[in-house]
Amino acid sequence: MTLPDSVTERAESLRSELEAHNYSYYVLDEPSVTDSEYDRLFQELKALEAEHPELVTADSPTQRVGKKPDTGFAEVRHEQPMLSLDNAFDAEDMAAFIKRIGERLQLDDTADLEIACEPKLDGIAVSLMYEQGRLVRAATRGDGSTGEDITLNVRTLNSVPLRLMGSGWPERLEVRGEIYMPRAGFERLNALARDADEKTFVNPRNAAAGSLRQLDPAITAKRPLEFCCYSTGVVSGGELPDRHAQRLEQLHAWGLKINAEMRVVSGLDGCRDYYEQLAARRDQLAYDIDGIVFKVNRLDQQEQLGYIARAPRWAIAHKFPAQEEATRLKAVEFQVGRTGAITPVARLEPVFVGGVTVSNATLHNMDEIARLGVRAGDWVIVRRAGDVIPQIAAVQTDKRTGEETEVHIPEQCPVCGSAVERVRLVKRGKGREQHTEGAVYRCVGRLSCQAQLIQALIHFVSRKAMDIDGLGEKNIELLVQKELVSSPADLYRLTVEQVLELEGFAQLSSENLINAIAASRQVELARFVYALGIPEVGEGTARTLAAQLGSLQRLREAEPLLLTWLPDIGLEVGHEIHNFMQDDHNRQVLDDLLAQGIDLQGETDIAMGLQGAIGLDMLLLRMDIPGVAKTGAEALARYFKALEPVLAADESVLAEVPKLSRKARDGMMQCLRNDDWVARIRALEQQLRDFGMHWESEVKVAAGANAQPLQGQTWVLTGTLEQMTRDEAKERLLALGAKVSGSVSGKTHTLVAGPGAGSKLAKAEKAGVPVMDEASFLQQLAEWESA
Template identity: 40%
Template sequence: MEEKEKVRREIEKLREIIHYHDYRYYVLNSPEISDAEYDALMRKLEELEQKYPEFITPDSPTQRVAGKPQEAFPPFIHSRPLLSLNNAFSDEEIREFDRRVKRWLGENEIEYVVELKIDGLAVNLRYENGVFVRGGTRGDGLTGEDVTPNLRTIRSIPLRLQGSAPPRIIEVQGEVFMPKKDFEKLNEERKNNGEVPFANTRNAAAGSLRQLDPSITAKRHLDIFVYSAFFIESDYQPETHWEALQYLKELGFKVNPHSTLVSSVEEVIRLHKEWEEKRKSLDYDIDGLVVKVNSLRQQEKLGATTKSPRWAIAFKFQPTYGITRVIDIEVNVGRTGTLTPVAVLEPVEVGGVVIKRATLHNEDEIRRKDVRIGDWVVVGRAGEVIPEIVKVIKERRSGEEKFFTMPDKCPVCGSRVYREEGEVAWRCINASCPAQIKERIKHWASRAAMDIEGLGEKIVEQLVDTGLVKSIPDLYRLTKSQLERLERMGPKSAENLINALERSKKRPLFRFIFALGIRHVGEYIAQLLAKHFKDIQKLRKATKEDLLKIEGIGPIVADSIAQFFANPENQRMIDELLNLGIEPQPLEEKPKSSFFADKTFVITGALERFSRDEAKSIIEERGGKVANTVSSRTDFLIVGKNPGSKLREAESRKIPILTEEEFYRILDQEG
């Protein structure tokens, strides 16, 4: 027992240290230790908890992503209603709020706390005896959704509060948001996967927090700012809102650093004008300021209506809207085959830009907003960029408006369109669809696919626009004389491209599979398929059930692959390619090397002996992994000529560096 108690104390100490360093890194943005040192602490804790599972607790740092996906979210009952705020849009409206507050209180001087209004999703976090026990969304203010497992994945939410005597029971309110850089990265990934991008950071944050699988939420890099608390059972009771914010910081919460204490409404107006200009410099979206009476005694005296507090108001930035009419609804086919309905509008100026078209995203969105051809609509610009229909003005309907239905065939090539179960988008899966052909050729020629040197974007544009190439097989029918007629394509360049096309005929099978552009099939899945089937003929005959037998391939991916090969146009294209001399080479099985196995590498700078993709393939064939960015999980950085910032990052993290010569020497030694 004495030994177990010693282990328990060691586990508690490790957790305390890790919680502290999480706070330094994710809340203060001021780490005190390297990632390698942090990882060593986590590994030690994981090892002890695996050996002594009876000591695992919900507030352990190892439990941030734990448990199976939920089937549905249980209700979260708020201990006190979370009221919504009334809005002010002009200086006069905020001055009227100030006059109203002074009139109700019978006082002439009021202090306000001015906070940035984060454009995200409101949540409530409950702590008991200093430990995070559960959290939920705002919902209707009385009942939200219990999303505790997902909230645990947000690193800036403390699992255990700081200080020796935290409140016995406290509920903290905050706004979960997605930083702009992570929003852009997520949307790029969704576009590459043929998924509909999120319209703005608020939708992305809400969609990410409401994932039934916490592991998906964990990958979305959500963050939070807290802005208030209910001190349900606590020896400490603040007298002002400003004091409460400082105390929340002491407990380890992330409070927005731009909150300001002011003594007049004119200072509020000055800050509003200042932030309307400065907000684009932030890495998160705000849509206004929140103005709160500072004194909690005064807040209590002012009280609330059934919907909103009388002591706070949202001072919103001016909306950018216009009113126009929907002339028609067209369907565009994107590069991945996604069918996107687009509203054709009578031209209207919104925020200095004339808008003629607005995306309707998908069929479900049209039904939700009930948009019809002929409707008068309010048009805005999501994130001040993307035109969107905000709402339909149904009062202006004449009865002559027409319902819209999605086509059952691709409007470009006439192939049957397909909608995956559980998804909102319809897709054309004909790989030879003209609407997709340029992007498919670029993908086909890319280094990770068939690696056709010289077949760049400008050449692809010319080949398709001149009608020389209408499908991928047409690439292999090109002649030198045809290529010479293109702009900036002389005899030597034409000959080089013909040779590059010829070389591409014997690429490895996994590259050929990846090059086909099957939805959900990236390089890793392509390698799994190549290793399992070893032959394209076997793969193209595989059923969904055959595919599901492969470890690492789930129902969605299997269905996508099966649908691709079930399409007659895709089968015809593969037959053409094989008849034109394409011979995908089976993957040569190589044993895992002792050096590369289970290690993660990052490559920076220009390599002389290999292309970057060749180096990547070599490492993966030997059991290693290649990442794009330097992190705590990086084992080695391979450095070529003119390395970038990754070298400085690796040096600061004390990550081992390999020159290209050292990398080559290791390969040579292993044979």
């Protein structure tokens, strides 16, 4: 029977299109379509070939993984083909997979069928060949039959052992796995690229592929890549366990990384439960996954099931909803934030991506628009990873029609009409300032701009700030629109009668709101500092400022250089804090708030660790004297012992200072001849005296200060706590002096693990980090807090 021309032509068209996309994806490392679009095209061709087997050709994309890679690396012929996997897109596909296995294995019941489950990492499949326990070759999968030799690059990965641990490994052992880039590393890599005005990567998978294909291994070594094994290939001169999961555990014992989320379940119900559980935690993982791989666990059953042309019958990949999609950018609008930052927002044709319908996406700033080359009307790739705000990852310039328009920053604020200015960055060092243009544009209207006022108030009343219950975003907008509130202090002037005028408020709810506002007058210093909305000062920095300085007045007076002696506060943040506190408008707002009866709780003396802690050498070192490093500053301090003799010194006196170099003497004289420099160091020394930080200051115990038994310790919380929220647990740990981190590292002191703990618990146990359950944690908290 002759096939209709339309069917033959469609099959040929699909082959050509898929091969073109394969070339872009595997050879150029520049994806031309989203994964979901590729899957749809592939499934259409597969269905056509299944219906008309005579359409199948040896070079069809359904018969091999993809296009042969670039020839920049030597070719490697795989002794055993690295096959792809068939996909399941819904529960029905999974049920059909299990049913087929049961039929082929002639099982009466598949409920007890062992299935190994692993996250499907979104990375690059590779083969590692070990001979006599030593890594001799690493290769990419390539087209499944032939890959590229990337041994030198893979050797740079710390997660790939160059020699296997232990003993008993086969004479030749091929380990197969995935090289991928964790999300945090990907964000850091792109941030560095943006800072250097270089092209950013579209997604972590593309970044991993580009990193592996660097001809210079030194470049690969700088990229945050990880390797995770998922199977074996060639095995000779030895034996491995007869179950897939046990094989992986054996590889793990030999020093190879496996996925901590791997599980063995029973039957279809076990597969469904695993899929639902991991899908619910997908956003919490440190890496991207695009589905779950299910494999028959017993090797004898795998052999019995065998293979089809391009995939094993005993494994399937159950895909998650796509996290990248293509859509049209309708327009770019500009929003005004709490600090006046003008932020471009992409208005999109609605598109379903990452499990939700997306119609808006962030564009970060005008520099990002320039880097992407985005224009209104463009077709763009939208990426959404979990709860992360959707963002535009790339522009499909080949789809442009010429009707697209360039995007420009508005000259006036779109809310209040005030002027828009570009922020200037100041880089300070060695007594010099370098001014550059920043990426942020700001409205200069401050609280006279309704957008800034509303956002500032929303932040001020939020749970981690002043915690005023009943003042949601809608109510704040009403208060501003009716001109009842024009600054945070106006909240404390509100009356029940005024609140009654607002939509949705009755007598009781109005009284409750006024009472809640009144109750917020008594507030911890750290919460109040955070509520002010100082640029670059988040919750943690606010807590540091409160704990270290001890009072709002010291914070209002603190010089930028003095602030840099506080933990985790650099010079730029110090200048942001100082500039905020010295600004006339902000000073007026603060004075107004205090006049309304704000009663700051927990104010104390300066922190014990700062009392009398700043020596003359440390003071001199902070002043960026040319040629004076740590050794020179210590030499000056030992010789002069006080600041005034230093300031009175001349070249002949400086020449008598032991171990002070000629370069340091010249730099010192340069500063001593600068009246502004002399005035600044005198002012800084006086502030050290006023604050009790000066080396001659009396050391005393701060009033009301706690011993803070966890000072210097880093704790990590994971899983679901049942007796309190994670935020509450974090607050109590911070109050005891601990740092609370989001990831396990060599610095982790203790991990608190609640039900549902996953990869963090596994990593802590492997690293020997002490683990505490919730009951023990609560008991220990009670002991510390009652001490």
